[in-house]
Amino acid sequence: MPRPVDYAMAAERPEKQTVRGLWLEEVKAQNVTEPPERVPLYLTLPGARGRDIELLVEQDLLPLTETGAVADSESMRVVAIEGSPEAAIALQGRYPGLKVLEEPLHGLLRSTGPFEFPRGKDRVLCRAQVVNLDFDKPLHASVEQGQLVFPALSLVAKLAKLHGADPHVDWTLCLTLNGQLEVWPEDVDKKACRFLAVNFEDDPKFSELAVEVLGANLHESIIQDPGSVDIRNCTEEEQQRFLMVLVPKRIARDVCADGWDVQTVENLRYGGSKGRARMVTWVLRFCWDSRASTEADVLYREALRRSLSKRGWIDSKGRLAHD
Amino acid sequence: MSQKFEGEITVASRIVDYLSSGLYNSPAACLKELVNNSYDADATEVKVLVKPDADRIVISDNGIGLSRKEFVRHFKRISESHKRDKSDNTPSGRPQVGKIGIGFIAANELCDVMEILSTKKGSRELLRVEVNFREMRLDRSSRGRKGDSYAKGDYVGWIEQAAVAEHYTHVILKEVRGRARDIFTGAKHSGEDGDSLEDRTAGGYSVYGRTPAHVRDLLEERIHDWSDLDTYSQTMLRVGMNVPVPYLPSWYGRRKRALLERLTQEVEALNFEVTYDGSDLRKPVVLPEGAEGSVLRKVEINGANVSAKGYLYARHGVLRPEWLNGVLIRIRHAAVGDYDEGFLGFRHSEGTLFQRWITAELWADDRLEDALNIDRRTLRITHPAYVELQRAFHEELSSFLAEVRRKLYTDRSTARRRTEARAEVGRLREVMERPSARLPVSTKREVQAREKAVGDASKKEIGSILRRYSVSELYEIALEVAEDTLSPSEYRRFAASLARRLLG
Numbered sequence: 001m002p003r004p005v006d007y008a009m010a011a012e013r014p015e016k017q018t019v020r021g022l023w024l025e026e027v028k029a030q031n032v033t034e035p036p037e038r039v040p041l042y043l044t045l046p047g048a049r050g051r052d053i054e055l056l057v058e059q060d061l062l063p064l065t066e067t068g069a070v071a072d073s074e075s076m077r078v079v080a081i082e083g084s085p086e087a088a089i090a091l092q093g094r095y096p097g098l099k100v101l102e103e104p105l106h107g108l109l110r111s112t113g114p115f116e117f118p119r120g121k122d123r124v125l126c127r128a129q130v131v132n133l134d135f136d137k138p139l140h141a142s143v144e145q146g147q148l149v150f151p152a153l154s155l156v157a158k159l160a161k162l163h164g165a166d167p168h169v170d171w172t173l174c175l176t177l178n179g180q181l182e183v184w185p186e187d188v189d190k191k192a193c194r195f196l197a198v199n200f201e202d203d204p205k206f207s208e209l210a211v212e213v214l215g216a217n218l219h220e221s222i223i224q225d226p227g228s229v230d231i232r233n234c235t236e237e238e239q240q241r242f243l244m245v246l247v248p249k250r251i252a253r254d255v256c257a258d259g260w261d262v263q264t265v266e267n268l269r270y271g272g273s274k275g276r277a278r279m280v281t282w283v284l285r286f287c288w289d290s291r292a293s294t295e296a297d298v299l300y301r302e303a304l305r306r307s308l309s310k311r312g313w314i315d316s317k318g319r320l321a322h323d
Numbered sequence: 324m325s326q327k328f329e330g331e332i333t334v335a336s337r338i339v340d341y342l343s344s345g346l347y348n349s350p351a352a353c354l355k356e357l358v359n360n361s362y363d364a365d366a367t368e369v370k371v372l373v374k375p376d377a378d379r380i381v382i383s384d385n386g387i388g389l390s391r392k393e394f395v396r397h398f399k400r401i402s403e404s405h406k407r408d409k410s411d412n413t414p415s416g417r418p419q420v421g422k423i424g425i426g427f428i429a430a431n432e433l434c435d436v437m438e439i440l441s442t443k444k445g446s447r448e449l450l451r452v453e454v455n456f457r458e459m460r461l462d463r464s465s466r467g468r469k470g471d472s473y474a475k476g477d478y479v480g481w482i483e484q485a486a487v488a489e490h491y492t493h494v495i496l497k498e499v500r501g502r503a504r505d506i507f508t509g510a511k512h513s514g515e516d517g518d519s520l521e522d523r524t525a526g527g528y529s530v531y532g533r534t535p536a537h538v539r540d541l542l543e544e545r546i547h548d549w550s551d552l553d554t555y556s557q558t559m560l561r562v563g564m565n566v567p568v569p570y571l572p573s574w575y576g577r578r579k580r581a582l583l584e585r586l587t588q589e590v591e592a593l594n595f596e597v598t599y600d601g602s603d604l605r606k607p608v609v610l611p612e613g614a615e616g617s618v619l620r621k622v623e624i625n626g627a628n629v630s631a632k633g634y635l636y637a638r639h640g641v642l643r644p645e646w647l648n649g650v651l652i653r654i655r656h657a658a659v660g661d662y663d664e665g666f667l668g669f670r671h672s673e674g675t676l677f678q679r680w681i682t683a684e685l686w687a688d689d690r691l692e693d694a695l696n697i698d699r700r701t702l703r704i705t706h707p708a709y710v711e712l713q714r715a716f717h718e719e720l721s722s723f724l725a726e727v728r729r730k731l732y733t734d735r736s737t738a739r740r741r742t743e744a745r746a747e748v749g750r751l752r753e754v755m756e757r758p759s760a761r762l763p764v765s766t767k768r769e770v771q772a773r774e775k776a777v778g779d780a781s782k783k784e785i786g787s788i789l790r791r792y793s794v795s796e797l798y799e800i801a802l803e804v805a806e807d808t809l810s811p812s813e814y815r816r817f818a819a820s821l822a823r824r825l826l827g
Contacts, residue, residue: 064532065531065532065533065601066532066533066534066537067532067533067534067601067602067603068601069374069531069532069600069601069602070374070375071532072374072375072529072531072532075374075375075376076375085438085440085493085495086440086493089370089372089381089383089493089495092372092381093370093372093383096370096372096374096532096598096600096601096602097374097375097531097532097600097601098375099375099376102379102495121376121378
């Protein structure tokens with residue numbers, strides 16, 4: 001029985017087509033680089049239909065045989081993660097020979113915890129040049145021992161650690177989330193606002209750029225009294241914009257000390273019209289930078305400022321515009 | 324006064340353990356059991372997914388599905404099949420292959436964990452069960468169950484929601500065992516993905532991702548034996564050989580063969596399509612026309628204990644792929660093991676040479692099923708049905724061998740010699756027609772007539788034309804003729820001149 005996520009991922013919405021086009025460009029860009037041996041080109045959560053894989057096939061980035069099976073020589077070039085056995089079988093039936101890891105991402109990465117990592121073949125397959133996490137769901141969060149925890153972003157941090165293992169692999173993260181934050185508990189809401197307020201105070205340049213994303217009122221409220229801001233009651237667009245500031249900032253914080261220079265290629269919002277879900281999507285390049293060992297803070301601040309420079313939106317006709 | 328007692332004879336648990344381990348001689352033999360299960364479930368489409376690394380193997384079909392109740396009944400006690408409780412045929416009328424109730428246990432030889440997802444048409448229940456075969460490898464004492472029943476593996480199941488219109492069964496083999504995984508995966512492609520037949524790798528040729536037409540060409544042109552293929556392809560083709568899938572396109576060449584055409588249609592009418600990693604699975608049988616022709620014979624056996632039909636086919640020279648040298652018996656469209664190269668124990672002394680030219684397929688009726696051993700690849704040779712089939716087949720084979728000898732050897736040899744004789748007379752005529760010969764017209768006509776008559780010449784006459792002479796014999800003949808036709812002085816000159824010429 002197809003799941004709602006399968007319908008969503010297979011949908012032919014113009015906005016989504018544009019997003020898939022961005023993913024494709026990243027795959028093409030990474031395809032010309034020479035990664036260490038046995039590194040997959042593309043790791044994805046494609047759903048039963050595998051629309052993004054279809055694009056790779058159309059663009060000859062994933063060669064097929066005369067029967068439509070993935071060419072044997074390319075068998076580990078594209079790796080799909082699919083926790084549902086039915087969806088995994090449907091996907092592999094569509095692309096025989098495709099490597100499908102039949103478990104959820106958090107299972108593959110051995111939970112969101114920071115201590116256990118995949119081993120053996122799973123570890124190899126996680127270190128892809130392009131990782132596409134098209135989550136379709138809102139960013140779940142909780143406060144644990146006074147700390148904000150975002151399971152999805154913890155997985156990103158784990159992926160960054162895996163890619164950073166010797167020999168490191170420069171990579172691109174394509175991340176998509178539902179932009180609605182009504183699901184957040186109150187403590188998360190307040191904690192997230194405080195988190196941004198501290199960072200605005202700490203880095204005025206970042207704060208300045210954030211004004212343009214959040215709008216002066218919301219930005220001011222966060223700085224003045226973060227405890228009074230209720231993001232869940234903000235407009236849906238404001239919730240999207242909040243995530244556009246929060247997510248890349250949080251990722252940069254988590255990974256810069258590990259040696260990654262995070263370059264934001266796109267920071268976009270879309271959806272909301274014609275009853276379509278409001279989404280936020282990012283394309284982030286992770287480039288290994290030896291300055292991390294001595295100048296991690298510099299690396300982090302550069303990443304932070306760049307995170308808001310490529311912000312924009314995709315309209316209902318699929319047209320992309322930057323602010 | 325005597326006391327009556329009665330009871331049920333039960334099989335000791337350990338025997339079941341031994342049996343299942345010794346049943347299957349290859350991963351293909353296990354896999355075909357699962358594909359035949361799909362056939363018995365009235366599936367028309369089956370997908371087998373093995374590549375890229377056989378970490379997990381999927382057999383997915385659109386058959387009638389399995390309910391929780393049916394699953395429990397099937398797995399409650401191994402070797403008690405309920406498939407034929409009501410009928411020997413499936414709801415769509417297919418003769419069911421499974422009988423003994425051990426098909427699913429084949430999975431135990433391939434993997435540690437098997438997951439089954441199944442739903443029946445009209446049901447909202449999705450059965451999801453995980454069978455843990457690893458349990459069986461635990462210490463004996465920890466595996467015992469109440470009484471004599473022996474647990475091959477424990478299972479845990481859930482009932483979930485399914486769409487009413489859906490009906491399918493997915494069998495997922497997880498944690499595939501090391502050696503089986505290596506065989507399933509085969510050797511890696513080393514070269515480019517070409518469209519030619521140059522698909523040979525270190526492990527042999529591969530049929531992965533190939534169309535049936537491509538596979539047919541490969542079998543006809545390149546493959547001599549199983550060892551020419553990588554283990555992935557061997558497994559795939561062995562499964563194809565066993566299960567009720569159609570034949571390869573143009574499997575018997577371009578020549579019109581009504582008998583084979585009929586067989587092709589009969590198998591296609593079963594409407595059972597299996598894809599193996601996206602490639603249409605076919606019976607790996609090719610009967611190419613030999614350069615010197617072939618002989619095809621319809622076989623029909625109607626005995627008191629068994630009936631069978633099929634064909635015998637021979638071509639001049641060794642038949643390739645060599646796995647076709649033999650007879651393959653099918654019962655209910657599923658093969659009994661591989662081709663038997665001994666032709667059911669045919670006398671070795673008779674026609675040894677020709678046996679390598681011959682292949683046969685026999686579809687036997689259900690009475691032979693009783694002779695089938697539990698391994699489904701051998702037959703009990705003392706069973707009346709087998710004995711009768713063997714005798715009738717051997718009679719047919721003996722007669723066929725005589726026909727093959729005559730048509731492909733004796734007759735062909737005579738025809739070849741006749742052609743050579745005609746050419747020889749033609750060359751003689753050409754010499755006689757040289758201007759320097761200045762022979763009378765009547766002599767030339769005589770030779771021309773002789774050339775035309777070669778077609779009807781006897782073996783002796785042909786032998787006379789093609790006879791080879793030594794130099795001394797030739798000299799003697801020439802001198803005899805010269806003595807009769809030349810004057811003594813001319814004779815002496817001719818004899819001396821000819822001797823010089825012949826001695827160089």
